[in-house]
Each structure stands twice: as structure tokens, then as C-alpha cells.
Amino acid sequence: MKRGDIVRTLKGFPPVVWMLILIICIFSFTGTNFYSVNNLLNIVRQASPYLILAMGETLAILVGGIDLSVGYVMGFCGVAVAMLMNMGLPFYVAILIALVIGAFCGFINGLFVGKFKLPYFIVTYGTGNMVYGLGSIITGGVSQPALDRGFRFIADGTLLGIPVVFFLALIVFLLMKLLIKKTPFGRNLYGLGGNRESLFLSGVNVVKAEIMVFTVTGLLAAIAGVIFAARSASGHPGFGIGWEFDAVAATIIGGNSFSEGKGSINKTVLGVIFIQILRIGLNISGVAPQAQSFLIGFIVVIAISIDVIIQRRK
């Protein structure tokens, strides 16, 4: 490889990679046990469900929309899986039903934004609050224990020393890749975000395509919700609140664009890893919580600004 090639490759890296290298350098000085097997496993455990959730959000953002219901849907599916198991269903059946519920929530979102052309913000925020309210009603606001051993294996278990959740995230990632690269779903996804008119003229049912996208987003939120429920051995409608922000942040920090139908779930992976390492690094460095809220918000804005500036130069 010539010198020019190396420079070009380096320049081709998205800004998030440089930010990542920077924070890892800082945390190697400030964070106790930052370089340890346990921390690596810890990062993997925490990042995996988060990645699944964020990939779903990325889909919604790629079609030029946003899904603010994912956190609530996540919480509700966690409640569903816990309650269904407490009713005596085996854990895999309970999980399956919870996934269907999540996908259905996404379907409703898709129906309202796709067919009735209502604003993404309003619809997804509305459905999110609806499932949250529903969850609060059926649980009475009390967390539902989910103590099934098999179920908890999802969060606690390891295969070859690697957490099971890592394999789950990997499988979901590969399936998503397959879906986007090898099926019309991917072409429709980018078409919806880029140029709906031409997608329509090429004979694609645009409404159906958008419903599909949001259904998958809901399904991924449900998978994340099931993993979160296994992690906390319980389900509570409020457990997912605030995660929609993290999902959007990871998507945008990774370098995906809000408006142009450009981007990929690969970038979201980088965004998730960045935020995850940032949070864990701040925690094990003993940074005060008040300062953490500020720093995370600040770094998110800086990271997005750098990305936008570079995009404009190009």
C-alpha cells in the first residue's frame, strides 16, 4: 500500500472512529481497570441490547422519520414477557408473543405515518405513551418479577466465555444486513428516505414499504425489551423510558443523516460502541453524575457538529 493510500484510508474513517480513539486514550489514564477482560465483557453485555434497539431506530431515521416509541415499546414488551411467564407459559412462548406485540406496535406506527401521512414525532410519541399507559394499567405500576432460569440465561449466560447477548446482537445484525442487502426491503428503505416519488413510479407500494420498516423497528425494540427484562429479572413499563434518546444519539453519532436517506447500520454499531464506552469510562473514572449528564450531552453535540461540518466540506 502506498503512503497516499494509507492517508486516504485514514481520511475515509468516519469522525466517530477518531472520537472513539480519543476517549479510549483518556480513559486509559483515568479509568481504573479500563483494560480488563471483565470490562470488555461488561461493554459487550451492555452494548448488545442497546445495539439491537439502535438498529431499529436507524431504520426509522433512514426513511426520513424518527421513532420515539421504542423506549416505551421496549418496556411494554418486558412487562408482557414477565407477565406471560408468571401465567405459566414457557419462556420461549412468552418471548415469541412479546415479539409479536412489539412488531404490532411498530405496525401501528407505520400505518399512521405511512397510510395517513401523520407526522412521525406525534404518532410515535403517541403510541409510545399509549403502550406505557397500558403497561401501567395492567401492572398497576408494580414491577413484574421474571425469575425463570432459562429466561435469565439470555442475559447472564455465556457460550465459550462470551455473553449470550453478544451472539444475539450478532445474529440480529447479520439478519438485518441480509434483509437490507438481499431483499427489496433494503432498496425500499433507501428509496423512502431518498426519493419517494421515483420509488412510487417504479411500482413499489410506498405505504406498505414504510409499514414494513416500522414493523421491523418495533420488532427490534421488542427483542431489546426482552433482553432488558432478562437483565433485570423483571418487567416494568418505565424501564425503557429515555432509551429512545440513546437510540437516536447512537444513530446520529455513528454518522447517519436525518434527512437524506443515507447511512447504514454499520455506522450505528460505531455510534453504540462510542456511547457505551463513553458511559462506562465516565462511571469507572468516578465522574460525578451531574457532570456526566452535561458531558454526554456536550459530546453528542460536538460529535454531530464535526460530522456535519465534514459532510458540508465534501
Next chain:
Amino acid sequence: MRKLAIVAMVLLLASSVFAAGTTEGTAAAFKDPDAVRPAAIETYPVSGFAWNVTTDVKANEPFTIAMIVKNNTNPFMNGVLEGFAKAAEDMGFEALLLSPATADSNEEQARLVDDMIVRGVDAICIHPIDSNGIVPALERAYDAGIPVLVQGTQANTDRIFGWYGTQYYDQAVLVGEYIANRFNGEANIVYLPGPPQAQNSQDRTRGFKDVFANYPGIKIIAEQPSNFNRAESVTVMENIIQRFSEDEIDVVIGGNDEAAMGAIMALQGAGYKLGGEDGIFVTGFDCNEDASYAIQNGTLGASINPDPVSLGYLGAVFLVQYLNDGTLFPESFVPWPSMEDMSNLIVDSSNIDEYIDTMAWWKIPE
């Protein structure tokens, strides 16, 4: 097929061996099943309240101990952190003061515990957001040999170092009995609880209902959440005022001081008489700054002093004692502030001046 099954089994075995190897199994005294733990606390290792709290205990080594609370938006939680920081200074250990960036997020709180296990802290004190949701994280800390002292809200596991503090249920029982006594078992009550999904609010509601069940003359005539929020409480109370006249309401119970203060504003706006012999009696929880002065000027009837500063301080002392010489924690819940000493808990017109002078946890010394 058979080969595949054998390979799978070997892999599973290998993975379980590997997994066992990665957890640091240190022999911690608090995990010893044969160790005899005291039945109850005999003497507290601290004296004084709020910012006057002191201890004779010193840390033998510069231990690292984490205090994880529920949020950094509630003055109570910040008081706990301040008390813990004071303890670190007095006793000589390193305190890590943490709370979820998203207020009251169970998942983030569990992550904080995981991150502290990675950091290899000597001990953790935690105020759980949810009794069920925090359990796996606490059990992971247990497996890693880290003693976890649970404060306030119970964690539904016995794989911890101990449990102490004020129970929200007991606080409500105390206030409930106080109201029942004051009104001789005859009162119409408006209750403004916190968020329905918040466990501390559920616990308080349970406490009130259990007490009032014993008094047929006490009726809750209206119950509507105002989410521990002053502004929301004003609106909720204004709506309730539309339905009830001044004479129909005897007592308004705020889910916390903020809710009580909001109710007072609404009642004043409607011209309803507050305090005195025949006015409406409003109660809250936490004895924060505004509430204390409201008790002094007679608009707020009573509040509970949870003393978060000495609460955080005491947790640190218990953990340092254990790290110093292996002092084990009692099996049962250790109450603080002590339930027997009622004068320290309920603050009303009779002891408000003394409270502000000597015990107010919100008065940060310079």
C-alpha cells in the same frame, strides 16, 4: 448427529469452565453461610443528625466505596450523596458518588453496579429504584465478592451485605397515625400520591391505606397522583377544589413536600383556610427548605424528616466497619432515623424551630 451433540456438550462444558474462571471468587466474610450475624443493631456507630453527624470509626485503608442513588434531581438523593462525601472526608476513604444520568432509570442503575464491579470497588451502597429490577446486578456484585449495603427501598434478594434506612411504608404509617390521633379518628382526606409507577410512592400509599383501614371515621375523599411535582400538584388540587368545599376537606396529604406545597398554593388561591384550629391540615414528606419555612409560618401542618445526610453517612460507616475488621451487618432491617425516636421524625409547629436550628439537613454548613 451424535458427533454434533458431543461437540456441543464439550463446548458447553468448556464455556462453563471458562466462565467460572473469569469471575473473581474472593472469600468474603459476609458471604460465609456459617457466620453468625447479629439479630439487630445494638448501638449505632454514629451520633448526631444531619450535618452534625459524626463517628469514631476511621478507615484502616483508603478503601474505594461507591454510593449509587436514584437520580440527581431530588434534593433528598443529593443529601444522601453529600452525607456520603462527608463520611469519606471524616473517615478517610475514596467515595464514588453516582446516579443514573436518566433519572430513575433501573437499567442505568444496574449498569452502574456492573461498572463498579469492573472498577473493583471495595464496597457499594445503593438506594434501589426498583426492588425486583436491581436484583440481578446486586447478585453479580455478590458473586464478585463485593458487599452491597441496600438503603431505603428493599431489594428482593438475600445475597447482599445488609439493608438499612427509612422504609417509605413506615414513614406513611407514622404520618397516618399522627393524622388519626390529631383528628381523633374522624377526617376527610385528599391524597396526592407520587407517580403510580414509582415504588416509593406505592409503598407510602400502602402505608396510609393500612393505617386508615383501622379508622372507620377516616375517609379518603379524593386521590389523584401529582407526581411529586409542585406545578402539577397545583393543577390537580385546583380540580379537586371544584368538587369539595372548604368544610368538606380536613386533611391534604402530599406524596412529598413538593406535592404538599403545590396543594397549599391551590388552596390559598381558592381562599380556603389553612392551619390553625379549623383550617385545612396539609402534610408532606422530606422536610425540605421550603416546607420547613411553610411549617414555621403555619401553612404546612407537618412533614417527615428523613435526614438523608446522616442516612448516607451511616451507610458509609457500616461498610467501613466491615472492611476494617469484618463486622457483620444484622440479619434484619436496620432502621434510621430510629423509629422509636419520633421527635426526630415528625416535624410540626411544636418542634419546627428546633429542627431548623439544629437538625435541618438542607442547611449546608460553609
